[in-house]
Amino acid sequence: MQSLIGTGVALITPFKKDLSVDVEALERIVNYQIDGGINYLVVLGTTAENATLNKDEKELVIKTVLKANAGKLPVVLGVGGNNTLEVVEELKTRDLSAFVAILSVSPYYNKPTQEGIYQHFKAVAEASPIPVILYNVPGRTASNMLPATVIRLANDFKNVVAIKEAAGDIVQAMKLIQNKPEGFLVISGDDMVTLPMVLAGGAGVISVIGEGFPKEFSTMVRLGLEKKVDEAYKLHYLLADSIDMIFEQGNPAGIKSVFKHLGLCEDAVRLPLVTVNEDLAGRLGDFVKKIR
Template identity: 80%
Template sequence: MQKFIGTGVALVTPFKKDCSVDVDALKRIVDYVTEGGVEYLVVLGTTAESATLSNEEKEIVIKTIVEANNKRLPLVLGVGGNNTAKVIEELKTRDLSAFDAILSVSPYYNKPTQEGIYQHFKAVAEASPLPVILYNVPGRTASNMLPATVIRLANDFENVIAIKEAAGDIVQAMKLIQNKPKGFLVISGDDMITLPMVLAGGAGVISVIGEGFPKEFSEMVRLGLQRKVDEAYALHYKLADSIDMIFEQGNPGGIKEVFKSLGLSENTVRLPLVNVNEDLANRLNNFTKSIQ
């Protein structure tokens, strides 16, 4: 799965001031990140505020991105949830022909055991016509998919090809890298520790900051993969403050403020999320101007 080595970006869903989907802005963002050098696009992940999108709106987002991408980059679709039967139904009924893989989050809120997580993804793997990228994000799901469970899934199912590892734990990431089967990809889901993970043997990142500053962040990842450590860390430290800022008051409020500064979209988010405050907006705007 060489197409998923490097930088993928978890695309936002831009909204107009009335909270409707801004199709034109979404097209601009797809062009912006593509021209910035990222390797692939992730559609309808958490950053897309997919939890607040209707089924009709999800179809609009998918159609817009597929058309704007025009087969330039590989596409990954978020298909996950805490109702296993519903996830399987979506895999069986949704048109996945434009996509190269699915990204499926570990079940949230239910807090399943490791065996429950394994059985959930066993069902997903058996139902999916596409390669599956697992997604571990304990800060959102309230349960941690342990390395042993991930490795078990990777060994048992050929179409489980990667994990987006967002526990924020470099030691856990290193255990995954150490014990994974050949060809399985460990992808960072945490922008701040992306470079250390890449240097430890990770395959890259599915990023949020990478869609705000695609040129710099994707180049940092490529330099890391090439083992050009000093050059890579120079870019890491250039962007480090912005990584803290975009998550300071929640995602995607921070990155949408960056897009507003760049003139790509409004900063509108849907409840229960709210915009970042004026202080953070000013700091993000100043940082964005300093990078350009």
């Protein structure tokens, strides 16, 4: 899965002021990623406000991204949820031929045991005709997929090829890297610890800040993969304040404010999310001016 090494970005879904999907803005954002040196795109991840999109809107987002990308970059599709049967049904019925892998989040709210998490992903792996990237994000799911469970899945299913690890725990990430089977990829899902994870043996990142500043962030990851530590950390510290800011009042409200300052789309989000306040918007605008 060489196509998943480097910097992937979890694309937002831009909305117009009336909160309808802004197709033209989404096309601009995809082209901005391509021009910025991003390695692959993730469509309909949680950053896309997937939970507030209806079925027709999801299809529109997929169609728009694939059309704008025109085969230039590999594309990963978010297919996950806390109803295992529903996820399996989607995997069996959806045309996945345009995607290199699916990204599937660990079940949220239900708080399954480690065995429950294993059995969920066993069902996903058996149903998926393409490679599976596991997604561990305890801050949103209320349960942590432990390294032993991840390694068990990676050993038992050849199409479980990677994990997006977003526990924010560098020690846990290092245990995954230490014990993973050959070829399995440990991908950062936390922008702030991306560089340390890459230097420890990680494969890269699926990023939020990377879609706002694709050139700088993807260069940092590339330098990290090349073990050019000092150069990579120079870019890390250049971007560090912005990483804190974009998550200060929730994702994707922060990154959408960045996009508004970049002139790519409105900063509109759908309830229950709200736009960032004037103070944070101002600070993000100042940061964009400094970088650009």
